[in-house]
Amino acid sequence: MKLELIQKVGAENAWLRIQEIYETACIHRLLALEGAIQGMKKTLLSEERKK
Structure with missing residues (x-):
């Protein structure tokens, strides 16, 4: 999947x-x-978003 489609x-x-x-x-x-x-590693996602 292309990033544009994912977005x-x-x-x-x-x-x-x-x-x-x-x-x-x-x-x-x-x-x-x-x-x-979001242009970041998954480990840098906020805890709120990970839920």
Whole structure:
């Protein structure tokens, strides 16, 4: 998925699309998508966003 599409649909929806193909998609992938949208590593996301 391109970053522009991920930004448009949001991390959660992008992750759900990925999970349809790869059932093993985990929370770490979702956080990585959110980090990509925000331009930071997933480890730097706020605790609020991680919930």
